[in-house]
Amino acid sequence: MRRSSLIVALVLAAATALASTAPEDLFRPSREQAAFLSPDGTKLAVIVRNDDIQSIEVIDIADNARREVFSTEILKADETAITSISWVDNTSIMFSVYELVEGVAKLSDTRNIRRILFTSVTEPDNTIRYLQSRGLVLSALPNEPDRVLFAVSGSKSYVYKIQPSRLHAWGFRRTKTSKTDNGQITRTNRIAEIDGRAIRWVADINGVVRAVMRVAEGGKIEMMVRENAETEWSSLREWNLRAIGKRMAKAERRGTVEDIEDDPENRIYFPSAIIDGSDEFVIIAGKDDERAVFRYNYETGEKTTIYENPDAEIVDVSLSYDGQAVQEVIYYEDGAIRYFYPNSEYQSVQATLSGKFPAYSVQVASADAAGQTFVANLSSSVQPGRILAYRVATDEAVTLYETNPWLNETELTPSSAASVTAADGVVIEYYLTQPEAAAPVPLVVYPHGGPVGVRDLRIYDPFVQHVVAAGYAVLQINFRGSSGFGGDFEESGRGQFGVEILADIESAIDAVTASASIDGSRICIVGRSYGGYAALMLPTRSPNRYRCSAAHAAPTDLGLLVAASPDGGRTSLREFLVGEVGDDEVYGTLKAQSPVYQAAGIDVPVLLSHGKTDKIVDLEHSLRMKLRLERRNANVDWLLFEEEGHSFSEVENSVAYSNRVIEFLGSHLQ
Amino acid sequence: MLRRWPIAVAATLLLGGIAHGEELRYTQGYLLIDADIGRKTVNWKLNDEFAIDELPIGRTLRLVKLEKGKYQWQQISVPFFDLPHLLDVSDDSRWAFTIEGGRVNYVGTLIVGEVRETDNVDVRFVNRLSEVLDRFEAEFPEEAAQYELAYSGRHRDDFLNDYLASDDAP
Numbered sequence: 001m002r003r004s005s006l007i008v009a010l011v012l013a014a015a016t017a018l019a020s021t022a023p024e025d026l027f028r029p030s031r032e033q034a035a036f037l038s039p040d041g042t043k044l045a046v047i048v049r050n051d052d053i054q055s056i057e058v059i060d061i062a063d064n065a066r067r068e069v070f071s072t073e074i075l076k077a078d079e080t081a082i083t084s085i086s087w088v089d090n091t092s093i094m095f096s097v098y099e100l101v102e103g104v105a106k107l108s109d110t111r112n113i114r115r116i117l118f119t120s121v122t123e124p125d126n127t128i129r130y131l132q133s134r135g136l137v138l139s140a141l142p143n144e145p146d147r148v149l150f151a152v153s154g155s156k157s158y159v160y161k162i163q164p165s166r167l168h169a170w171g172f173r174r175t176k177t178s179k180t181d182n183g184q185i186t187r188t189n190r191i192a193e194i195d196g197r198a199i200r201w202v203a204d205i206n207g208v209v210r211a212v213m214r215v216a217e218g219g220k221i222e223m224m225v226r227e228n229a230e231t232e233w234s235s236l237r238e239w240n241l242r243a244i245g246k247r248m249a250k251a252e253r254r255g256t257v258e259d260i261e262d263d264p265e266n267r268i269y270f271p272s273a274i275i276d277g278s279d280e281f282v283i284i285a286g287k288d289d290e291r292a293v294f295r296y297n298y299e300t301g302e303k304t305t306i307y308e309n310p311d312a313e314i315v316d317v318s319l320s321y322d323g324q325a326v327q328e329v330i331y332y333e334d335g336a337i338r339y340f341y342p343n344s345e346y347q348s349v350q351a352t353l354s355g356k357f358p359a360y361s362v363q364v365a366s367a368d369a370a371g372q373t374f375v376a377n378l379s380s381s382v383q384p385g386r387i388l389a390y391r392v393a394t395d396e397a398v399t400l401y402e403t404n405p406w407l408n409e410t411e412l413t414p415s416s417a418a419s420v421t422a423a424d425g426v427v428i429e430y431y432l433t434q435p436e437a438a439a440p441v442p443l444v445v446y447p448h449g450g451p452v453g454v455r456d457l458r459i460y461d462p463f464v465q466h467v468v469a470a471g472y473a474v475l476q477i478n479f480r481g482s483s484g485f486g487g488d489f490e491e492s493g494r495g496q497f498g499v500e501i502l503a504d505i506e507s508a509i510d511a512v513t514a515s516a517s518i519d520g521s522r523i524c525i526v527g528r529s530y531g532g533y534a535a536l537m538l539p540t541r542s543p544n545r546y547r548c549s550a551a552h553a554a555p556t557d558l559g560l561l562v563a564a565s566p567d568g569g570r571t572s573l574r575e576f577l578v579g580e581v582g583d584d585e586v587y588g589t590l591k592a593q594s595p596v597y598q599a600a601g602i603d604v605p606v607l608l609s610h611g612k613t614d615k616i617v618d619l620e621h622s623l624r625m626k627l628r629l630e631r632r633n634a635n636v637d638w639l640l641f642e643e644e645g646h647s648f649s650e651v652e653n654s655v656a657y658s659n660r661v662i663e664f665l666g667s668h669l670q
Numbered sequence: 671m672l673r674r675w676p677i678a679v680a681a682t683l684l685l686g687g688i689a690h691g692e693e694l695r696y697t698q699g700y701l702l703i704d705a706d707i708g709r710k711t712v713n714w715k716l717n718d719e720f721a722i723d724e725l726p727i728g729r730t731l732r733l734v735k736l737e738k739g740k741y742q743w744q745q746i747s748v749p750f751f752d753l754p755h756l757l758d759v760s761d762d763s764r765w766a767f768t769i770e771g772g773r774v775n776y777v778g779t780l781i782v783g784e785v786r787e788t789d790n791v792d793v794r795f796v797n798r799l800s801e802v803l804d805r806f807e808a809e810f811p812e813e814a815a816q817y818e819l820a821y822s823g824r825h826r827d828d829f830l831n832d833y834l835a836s837d838d839a840p
Contacts, residue, residue, distance in 0.1 A: 557829060559825070559826065559827065559828070560797060560827065560829070563824075563825030563826065563827075587826055587828075591828065596829060596832075597828075597832060599836075600836070613783075615794075618796050618797075618798075619798075620796065620797060620798050620799070620800060620801070623798075623800040623801055624799075624800045624829055624833075626800075627800050627803070627833060628833060628836070631833065631836065632836075
């Protein structure tokens with residue numbers, strides 16, 4: 001079973017805060033990072049971040065009263081991270097915390113420890129309890145308060161029903177006579193067992209474990225089911241992984257993969273829930289490169305669609321508390337995150353709130369059992385997250401909190417979406433964030449990384465807002481290869497590193513500079529990773545079009561990228577890179593598409609920057625580019641981040657980078 | 671350790687680098703060893719005859735004479751406390767290289783770093799040719815004047831030749 005919860009923009013939290021002209025404010029991480037609604041909809045458990053400390057606060061939706069129920073300070077670890085919260089019942093929660101425990105000399109026994117903790121959110125003393133045994137909490141039990149299903153996998157695998165309030169309290173000192181998890185991991189509490197390693201258990205709405213997927217002998221995966229807790233397991237289907245591999249390889253050679261990949265013998269679906277009163281399961285699975293929800297009969301392979309959206313690629317689907325219905329569907333539209341609710345009550349509330357707040361994406365979660373109070377999250381390119389309670393009776397929406405309230409003092413600029421048709425007929429979506437100005441503004445082209453399987457969104461982006469606040473329009477392009485526009489579109493980007501993708505970017509530039517509000521004579525390109533590559537290559541394609549180029553962590557020598565990838569031990573990465581940029585035997589082609597070998601054509605000032613510990617694109621790429629440009633006395637600025645990898649991990653480095661780029665743009669776009 | 675297929679190598683010639691100004695025999699080339707060691711000392715083995723013991727913390731650049739031929743790095747050991755970390759690369763073609771006679775062969779930079787999140791030592795062998803250029807000339811001026819520096823790792827790399835021959839040179 002899967003519990004429905006209100007995830008407050010994890011994606012947005014990752015992109016983190018943004019937007020004021022003070023970059024420290026723009027880049028400051030959200031205070032509230034994720035929120036989870038109680039089953040009865042009356043309380044919200046929120047992961048809160050204050051500097052290096054995380055805590056969990058519980059908000060009473062009726063009066064917006066807050067109470068801290070946990071802080072990572074009690075763990076006394078060097079670094080900690082609360083990763084998720086689930087409600088055990090309406091008065092208690094469980095949550096996962098990762099602790100980084102430094103070893104001797106920071107190396108030999110340094111490790112991440114994952115802890116599963118529990119606490120009441122209503123008891124005054126608020127004791128923190130913990131699981132000593134290593135395993136996985138499958139779910140809470142909707143009809144049994146203070147009970148969860150806990151799975152332990154090994155050569156034999158077990159599921160136990162345990163009572164969180166009886167676990168040892170944090171800080172409990174074990175003695176010779178004390179029992180692990182206070183004696184709850186026992187045969188008496190065992191409600192399911194199977195030979196072999198279990199990789200997925202499924203319980204029905206009554207908490208009876210009805211199905212298990214296990215690793216069987218001979219490299220097989222086997223789906224086992226049973227009618228109830230008293231009956232024996234019986235095998236429903238098994239898959240021979242080696243045989244599947246051979247069949248798929250053969251089909252690939254013949255070009256018949258599509259004919260056999262949906263065959264139940266070849267496709268392994270992992271069940272998310274079992275349909276009440278039937279032998280069918282709910283699966284959330286890929287379908288034509290989109291995500292969809294099905295009822296599935298493992299025995300016959302019969303598949304019935306519960307939900308699909310042919311018009312948009314589905315990002316995520318969550319099921320209702322009992323796992324029997326689709327609760328929420330998340331998808332992208334015009335670069336914004338959108339939410340769909342099959343339930344008509346939710347639809348109605350969403351429509352009402354969308355009317356009140358037309359500029360926002362509205363995510364709705366159910367509130368009290370009577371369906372009178374709902375909790376919603378509003379987000380947009382100028383709002384990382386605003387959580388509010390909506391009361392149906394009074395048609396009143398009350399803000400519970402904003403994730404980045406300090407941004408309210410800042411004027412942020414919303415992004416707009418548009419599209420352009422490339423010369424070969426491919427439609428390319430792009431986003432423009434443009435400051436209000438009386439005169440035409442310079443343009444900063446900001447292609448995303450990847451390039452394949454990654455995309456831009458119209459969500460709060462601190463860097464974009466910082467650049468716009470400095471007086472420049474920012475153009476982001478979902479060129480071919482970007483994710484979210486279907487499998488064919490994504491595949492069409494492969495091998496187009498230095499060809500069609502660059503053409504797509506220029507098509508979008510053409511479209512944007514056709515507007516009188518953009519000064520097409522003042523354009524710079526700024527990018528990271530693949531975006532940095534594009535920033536270096538585009539001036540060679542259109543020599544007089546750009547004023548400057550800023551490339552961070554950019555691959556500049558495609559031969560080096562393919563052949564000498566810094567993670568060279570990983571065959572899969574090498575294969576991935578070959579797939580991305582083309583066959584590495586075609587070295588001449590790679591050279592023709594590599595900025596270091598095209599340096600003579602880069603006739604604009606360049607800002608090069610790189611993280612010294614980058615394992616995706618080695619520092620050597622930027623060093624080579626720097627050498628080549630310096631050799632011809634080109635105008636090169638250089639910025640090295642000693643402790644950073646491929647992406648920025650420290651906020652102050654994001655700020656330093658952003659400031660340097662703004663300064664660089666100011667020198668060449670004014 | 672390093673394994674060389676065609677010709678055995680005398681250990682006495684290899685250990686500890688070379689004296690400046692020594693001439694190469696026509697059957698020999700230089701191996702330019704570059705290492706960036708972030709923690710503890712590291713032992714780097716080429717073959718039974720040649721190993722570099724106790725590469726110190728920091729950056730090391732050494733020249734070693736080797737007979738022409740194909741080689742394979744064998745093993746990197748990073749001793750820490752009583753839990754030595756051994757990386758066997760004897761079957762990994764990315765750690766193979768060729769010594770061409772009469773020139774200085776750069777084959778890659780060994781990087782050994784701290785990894786806080788995992789139990790593993792971070793060992794990488796990367797092409798940092800552009801970093802090595804100036805340092806080679808500064809630390810081995812006589813050899814730099816006398817012998818051509820070239821990349822001799824497993825993969826094709828035209829960077830140095832193109833860079834030196836570029837007509838956009840000042």
